[in-house]
Amino acid sequence: MSQNGLDLLVLGAHPDDAEVHVGGLLALAARRGLRGAILDLTRGDLGTRGTPDTRRAEALEAARILGSQRIILELPDARFGEGNPERDALIQQLRLLRPRVLILPHPEDNHPDHRRAFRLGREAAYYAGLKNYPAAGEGWRPEAVAWVGGVNPPAPPDLVIDVSEVWETRMAAFDAFGSQFTENPDLPPTRIAHPSFRRGIEGRAMHWASLIMAQWAEGLWCEKPIAPALLRLVARLNPGDGPR
Ligand SMILES: [Zn+2]
Numbered sequence: 001m002s003q004n005g006l007d008l009l010v011l012g013a014h015p016d017d018a019e020v021h022v023g024g025l026l027a028l029a030a031r032r033g034l035r036g037a038i039l040d041l042t043r044g045d046l047g048t049r050g051t052p053d054t055r056r057a058e059a060l061e062a063a064r065i066l067g068s069q070r071i072i073l074e075l076p077d078a079r080f081g082e083g084n085p086e087r088d089a090l091i092q093q094l095r096l097l098r099p100r101v102l103i104l105p106h107p108e109d110n111h112p113d114h115r116r117a118f119r120l121g122r123e124a125a126y127y128a129g130l131k132n133y134p135a136a137g138e139g140w141r142p143e144a145v146a147w148v149g150g151v152n153p154p155a156p157p158d159l160v161i162d163v164s165e166v167w168e169t170r171m172a173a174f175d176a177f178g179s180q181f182t183e184n185p186d187l188p189p190t191r192i193a194h195p196s197f198r199r200g201i202e203g204r205a206m207h208w209a210s211l212i213m214a215q216w217a218e219g220l221w222c223e224k225p226i227a228p229a230l231l232r233l234v235a236r237l238n239p240g241d242g243p244r
Helices: 017-031 052-066 084-097 112-127 164-175 195-211 228-237
Strands: 008-012 036-042 069-075 101-104 144-147 159-162 217-222
Touching: 008 017, 008 084, 008 112, 017 036, 017 052, 017 159, 017 164, 017 217, 017 228, 036 052, 036 084, 036 112, 052 069, 052 164, 069 084, 084 112, 101 112, 101 228, 112 144, 144 228, 159 195, 159 228, 164 195, 195 217
Parallel strands: 008 036, 008 101, 036 069, 101 144
Antiparallel strands: 144 217, 159 217
16 A cells, blocks of 8 residues: 555445445546545355355456455454444554545445444544544544445435446446346346346436436535545546536
8 A cells, every 4th residue: 555545445335335336436536547445344245145255256356347456354244233343443444545535335225234334434434533543553534535325315416426438347347246236047036136226327327427418427425515635536537527
């Protein structure tokens, strides 16, 4: 890790959470020469499909396609708590990776792991900056925290990022999770393996893009006023037009 740390860190509860929502952002960051990474809290070891090993291999391949670093913490899927051990593990990673912008799962997502990951991530981002907080590493607080909209965003995004130029790469990374997102009559049916889940991703990206006259876009939500670090990130991703 460079002295200066990451431009962008995406926190997920499971491998594939980042790719479902902000794969385009990560691919675009890599294309612009920014440093992006994905931090998964678990290996998704309780998923209906795929073994922890398959999921790990798929996750590493997806990150390679996006041009992102990936760190998989091995907290227990669905059973990770919200206590000091989990928070400290996250604080340690934030102090090591030093992200300027941290992107979290949606706070009201229907999956309890995603909601818990949001709360843990937000708290860790704050405490990581307290110099005397007793976790490994030197104090570091992300300059901005934002979150994804989940699969049914309750409101329009606060920021819309044009990811048209990396859309195929972004969907190739999504498709790398073959055990999760591919219909297969030999495996138990799941909501995310149904073709409508993939179409939902495309549909949302088309809709956000229509608001800014682009082909494909991804949205971010954040506290107001929008932190300058977040505006700077969007301006670097979409330099032609600046923040939108
Ligand atoms: Zn998930």
